[in-house]
Amino acid sequence: MKDINQTQFVQEVLNGGVVAVDFYSTECPPCEALAPKFDNMAQLYGEEIKFVKIYRQENRELAEKLGVNGSPTVLFYKDGQLVGDKLTGGIKRSELIKNLDSLITKEKATAIHNSIKPTVTEFDTIILGGGPGGLTAGLYLCQARVNAVLVDIMLPGGQVSTTHKVSNYPGFVEPQPGFMLAHYMSEQTKVCGTKYKVAVDVTHLDLKNKTLVVDEHETIKAKKIILATGASPRYLGVPGEKELKGNGISYCATCDAKYFHDKEVIVIGGGNTAIEEAEFISKFAKKITIIHQFAKLQANKEAQEKAFANPKIEFVLETEPRGFERVASGIKVLVEDLKTNQKRTIQADGVFVFVGMKPNTDLITDAIEKDQWGYIITNEDMQTSIDGVYAVGDMRSKKYRQITTAVADGTIAAIAVTRELDS
Ligand SMILES: Cc1cc2nc3c(=O)[nH]c(=O)nc-3n(C[C@H](O)[C@H](O)[C@H](O)COP(=O)(O)OP(=O)(O)OC[C@H]3O[C@@H](n4cnc5c(N)ncnc54)[C@H](O)[C@@H]3O)c2cc1C
Numbered sequence: 258m259k260d261i262n263q264t265q266f267v268q269e270v271l272n273g274g275v276v277a278v279d280f281y282s283t284e285c286p287p288c289e290a291l292a293p294k295f296d297n298m299a300q301l302y303g304e305e306i307k308f309v310k311i312y313r314q315e316n317r318e319l320a321e322k323l324g325v326n327g328s329p330t331v332l333f334y335k336d337g338q339l340v341g342d343k344l345t346g347g348i349k350r351s352e353l354i355k356n357l358d359s360l361i362t363k364e365k366a367t368a369i370h371n372s373i374k375p376t377v378t379e380f381d382t383i384i385l386g387g388g389p390g391g392l393t394a395g396l397y398l399c400q401a402r403v404n405a406v407l408v409d410i411m412l413p414g415g416q417v418s419t420t421h422k423v424s425n426y427p428g429f430v431e432p433q434p435g436f437m438l439a440h441y442m443s444e445q446t447k448v449c450g451t452k453y454k455v456a457v458d459v460t461h462l463d464l465k466n467k468t469l470v471v472d473e474h475e476t477i478k479a480k481k482i483i484l485a486t487g488a489s490p491r492y493l494g495v496p497g498e499k500e501l502k503g504n505g506i507s508y509c510a511t512c513d514a515k516y517f518h519d520k521e522v523i524v525i526g527g528g529n530t531a532i533e534e535a536e537f538i539s540k541f542a543k544k545i546t547i548i549h550q551f552a553k554l555q556a557n558k559e560a561q562e563k564a565f566a567n568p569k570i571e572f573v574l575e576t577e578p579r580g581f582e583r584v585a586s587g588i589k590v591l592v593e594d595l596k597t598n599q600k601r602t603i604q605a606d607g608v609f610v611f612v613g614m615k616p617n618t619d620l621i622t623d624a625i626e627k628d629q630w631g632y633i634i635t636n637e638d639m640q641t642s643i644d645g646v647y648a649v650g651d652m653r654s655k656k657y658r659q660i661t662t663a664v665a666d667g668t669i670a671a672i673a674v675t676r677e678l679d680s
Pocket residue numbers: 385386387388389390391408409410411412413414415416417419420421422423424425426459485486487488530534617620649650651652658659660661663
């Protein structure tokens with residue numbers, strides 16, 4: 258593995274045959290998460306592919322010329338040509354492997370795959386999920402000298418990372434950008450000493466035997482497991498939604514509202530998230546139409562008052578979406594008036610869907626007690642129906658799902674786990 262600078266780029270990369278290039282920065286948690294994966298890839302593929310690293314902060318001119326705007330960014334070159342995917346953010350081992358395999362022959366790729374030795378590591382506790390619940394559990398466990406590993410399929414932070422501003426987390430007078438709050442939480446737990454395995458593929462989970470497999474070859478065993486995988490947006494399940502997801506239909510205002518500057522947007526939903534996010538989108542869009550199935554909004558009074566006073570927001574109540582269609586000038590939403598059963602279309606440049614959440618429990622194959630909506634039932638110590646397995650945060654059956662309640666669950670589970678391990 259070579260660290261090169263922009264003056265060496267032509268010689269080392271463009272004239273260098275098959276090359277994988279990692280643009281990295283310091284004080285960059287996603288770069289830290291990538292570094293061991295990139296090193297491991299260099300060991301596995303090093304005879305076939307050249308691996309180089311470029312420190313982005315000192316080679317900005319080259320980075321800008323190549324359209325590398327963030328760290329880490331991994332690029333692949335073959336005979337001087339850029340090929341494959343441009344990987345950024347929480348880069349997974351599987352994404353690296355897919356691109357590296359495409360640069361060599363099938364036989365060589367198979368031989369490399371066959372040479373990968375499975376590993377087994379042991380911890381006292383596995384925390385699955387790095388949102389506020391999992392991160393707080395990790396903090397309390399490491400402060401209690403419990404050897405814990407936190408595993409996440411993404412970078413840590415959970416839903417907070419994509420929340421525009423958080424104004425109700427104690428300790429901050431001014432509302433905090435969600436990604437900063439998530440960053441502080443994650444760094445605090447990491448600096449304390451909890452091990453991180455993030456941006457990985459979780460390929461197998463056996464709760465009864467407290468075993469987890471990541472990236473297909475790495476088995477992690479523990480005495481206890483804390484589940485903290487949170488919840489994801491619910492889909493409407495109407496025609497066209499799947500096809501237009503990420504291509505006109507969004508579930509995250511923080512991520513996508515900026516693309517609708519001076520445009521018209523439809524927001525579907527009438528709860529707190531829908532109304533608060535509509536308010537946020539109105540900073541960008543010129544018109545927002547909120548479509549809601551009931552005659553009254555479900556959001557809290559303060560959010561409702563703000564939305565009703567916002568001249569950019571209109572309401573279409575007692576109406577449900579029945580389908581989406583991409584048209585040249587945007588997206589057509591087929592809606593049904595629930596009072597008259599009349600159908601009509603409403604058009605906008607984009608659609609945001611906020612119709613609730615569902616627990617992230619797909620990975621669980623063990624029989625575990627859940628409520629009627631699929632959320633995991635625990636006792637007051639966060640213990641589930643499986644011995645030694647705990648559940649915290651939004652995936653747990655409970656009435657209120659907030660950052661503070663996830664943090665409280667994580668605290669309780671970690672203290673309970675520590676006591677059990679000590680006894
Ligand atoms: C748009 C929006 C705005 C919000 N605003 C606020 C607010 O202002 N104030 C407030 O208090 N709350 C707010 N919330 C709610 C708050 O974000 C959640 O209650 C809180 O994040 C829940 O924390 P958690 O740790 O349970 O789960 P999450 O934050 O959902 O984190 C779960 C983690 O688990 C990981 N994961 C998922 N599946 C797997 C798997 N199979 N294996 C490993 N890891 C996995 C995810 O990648 C994620 O990092 C908001 C939520 C949304 C969606």
